[in-house]
Amino acid sequence: IAGITQAPTSQILAAGRRMTLRCTQDMRHNAMYWYRQDLGLGLRLIHYSNTAGTTGKGEVPDGYSVSRANTDDFPLTLASAVPSQTSVYFCASRPQGAGWYGYTFGSGTRLTVV
Amino acid sequence: QQQVKQSPQSLIVQKGGISIINCAYENTAFDYFPWYQQFPGKGPALLIAIRPDVSEKKEGRFTISFNKSAKQFSLHIMDSQPGDSATYFCAAYSGVSTSGSRLTFGEGTQLTVNP
Numbered sequence: 306i307a308g309i310t311q312a313p314t315s316q317i318l319a320a321g322r323r324m325t326l327r328c329t330q331d332m333r334h335n336a337m338y339w340y341r342q343d344l345g346l347g348l349r350l351i352h353y354s355n356t357a358g359t360t361g362k363g364e365v366p367d368g369y370s371v372s373r374a375n376t377d378d379f380p381l382t383l384a385s386a387v388p389s390q391t392s393v394y395f396c397a398s399r400p401q402g403a404g405w406y407g408y409t410f411g412s413g414t415r416l417t418v419v
Numbered sequence: 420q421q422q423v424k425q426s427p428q429s430l431i432v433q434k435g436g437i438s439i440i441n442c443a444y445e446n447t448a449f450d451y452f453p454w455y456q457q458f459p460g461k462g463p464a465l466l467i468a469i470r471p472d473v474s475e476k477k478e479g480r481f482t483i484s485f486n487k488s489a490k491q492f493s494l495h496i497m498d499s500q501p502g503d504s505a506t507y508f509c510a511a512y513s514g515v516s517t518s519g520s521r522l523t524f525g526e527g528t529q530l531t532v533n534p
Contacts (some may be wrong), residue, residue: 309462320528335498340524342527345526345527346526347423347425347524347525347526347527348463348508348527349524350522375424395462395463397462404451404514405451405453405468405512405514406453406468407467408465408522410461410463410464411462412461412462413460413461413462
């Protein structure tokens, strides 16, 4: 089934630990995105990648890093988790040339940092 | 600093009623205004969208009203059903962006439609 797979679905993490959220898409979309969703704040862009080999910072990048070694995978790493990173994280992708209509979102990873 | 402001944060409507969610934006460079619907445990999914040169867009029970001069737009759900219970996000899209932040979301509205 074409789409975006995020793993894990949920995680409880001790503060200070390192964590990588995985995102894989099988649609060969060029652009990929990581958003965090917090109540009352909507979805905010963390990092993005317009194509394999390139990445950029979004609205709230501090404490997060990404890599884009190939078209399909876009992992998000928290080097040293803090409680303020408790959130639901969504990965999204978009094909080249697509506009507002082209975004596909994964089902999210619920992360709790204690 | 929220570029797209959405209200209310939560909304309870009786079955058959009209649900209204409002959004306002600041950046005149936005060139499309989509709405997303999100069910629990799922990612947002595109519901309906409007261009800024159109005052109204209707798809089934869902209507977007757009006021370009006021920089405001709203989603109306007619004959609201319990199955419409979800979180709704307005968004604004810019086709020209140097930062990659092409899609900017509002804060979200949690809609509950009571039977």
